[in-house]
Amino acid sequence: MSNYKTAESVSPKHPDKICDQISDAILDAHLSVDPEARVAVDVAGGHGTVFVTGEVTSTATNIDIKSIVRRLAGNVTVIEHIAAQSPEISHGVDTGGAGDQGIMVGYACNETSELLPLEVILARKLNQYLYKKWAFDGKTQITLSDGHIVSIVASFQHAPQDELLARVKRWIRNEPLAVFGTIAYHINPAGDWNIGGFDADAGLTGRKLIVDNYGPRVPIGGGAFSGKDPSKVDRSAAYAARRIAIDYLRARGAREVHVYLAYAIGFSQPLESTVVIDGVAEIAKGYDLSPKGIITLLDLKRPIYEQTARYGHFGNAEFEWEK
Numbered sequence: 001m002s003n004y005k006t007a008e009s010v011s012p013k014h015p016d017k018i019c020d021q022i023s024d025a026i027l028d029a030h031l032s033v034d035p036e037a038r039v040a041v042d043v044a045g046g047h048g049t050v051f052v053t054g055e056v057t058s059t060a061t062n063i064d065i066k067s068i069v070r071r072l073a074g075n076v077t078v079i080e081h082i083a084a085q086s087p088e089i090s091h092g093v094d095t096g097g098a099g100d101q102g103i104m105v106g107y108a109c110n111e112t113s114e115l116l117p118l119e120v121i122l123a124r125k126l127n128q129y130l131y132k133k134w135a136f137d138g139k140t141q142i143t144l145s146d147g148h149i150v151s152i153v154a155s156f157q158h159a160p161q162d163e164l165l166a167r168v169k170r171w172i173r174n175e176p177l178a179v180f181g182t183i184a185y186h187i188n189p190a191g192d193w194n195i196g197g198f199d200a201d202a203g204l205t206g207r208k209l210i211v212d213n214y215g216p217r218v219p220i221g222g223g224a225f226s227g228k229d230p231s232k233v234d235r236s237a238a239y240a241a242r243r244i245a246i247d248y249l250r251a252r253g254a255r256e257v258h259v260y261l262a263y264a265i266g267f268s269q270p271l272e273s274t275v276v277i278d279g280v281a282e283i284a285k286g287y288d289l290s291p292k293g294i295i296t297l298l299d300l301k302r303p304i305y306e307q308t309a310r311y312g313h314f315g316n317a318e319f320e321w322e323k
Helices: 015-033 065-073 087-094 118-133 161-174 233-252 291-298
Strands: 004-010 038-046 049-057 077-083 102-109 138-145 148-156 180-187 256-263 272-277 280-283
Touching: 004 118, 015 038, 015 049, 015 065, 049 065, 065 077, 102 233, 118 138, 118 148, 118 161, 148 161, 161 180, 233 256, 233 272, 233 291
Parallel strands: 049 077, 148 180
Antiparallel strands: 004 138, 038 049, 102 256, 138 148, 256 272, 272 280
């Protein structure tokens, strides 16, 4: 088995993350007026145009989508195509059922104070550190071997290679979690670049699933989060699975915990609720895992979602499912 572990992080100005933030900002705008809003909004953008589509059923009828898009994406052409939620879907949700079928995975480990894999936290912290200097499109990637950093990739728009390398090395020297010996640096490896964001590439809501979750060594259920109100269990139940994983990790003094939940559209109770504690599986107990129960537990009908779309949905102590 390989002793190498790699994870990446992307900045809030990455095209996919811009789309995630727009989707969640539109959700927040609806929830701030109508906590019962049903929202499923996807965004595709690039090269001066942003396309917003999806389904919204809400009493908030005056949401200025164009202003939201331009706040996050700049002066772009905005094309809107929003419909109401299908009555055949809403019927199952109205009776308390899940808004769709799906599998959700939760995870927690004792490697970091954030209860996330070390390589994920290091890649994220480095990205956040560089973004403070260059608030543009950018990516970081860190590879560990036996817990030691062996390679770093950092690519940031408008960041001269020598300055970027110096800042990466400064971060390493001051980051308590960064254990290292000889490191292979790949700093703007394709050369310095000044064209980024929507000017260089297209973006799409939900295309950074591994970054949003737990990194590549932890499985995910498959559903994206951004733009979806909490009746959609691929979002809300993923948050509940994270809460359960944290609770069991702390209660059992475990090394790592995986949680697996599964739902059927229109049914309120999960078809599976498995907790795997250091390799030993059991049934999760003590939680109301109906959509209503999860929404109540985590207080999810609030406009809290835009911030989740920036640097991952887990590991931020401000989020209710992390407490």
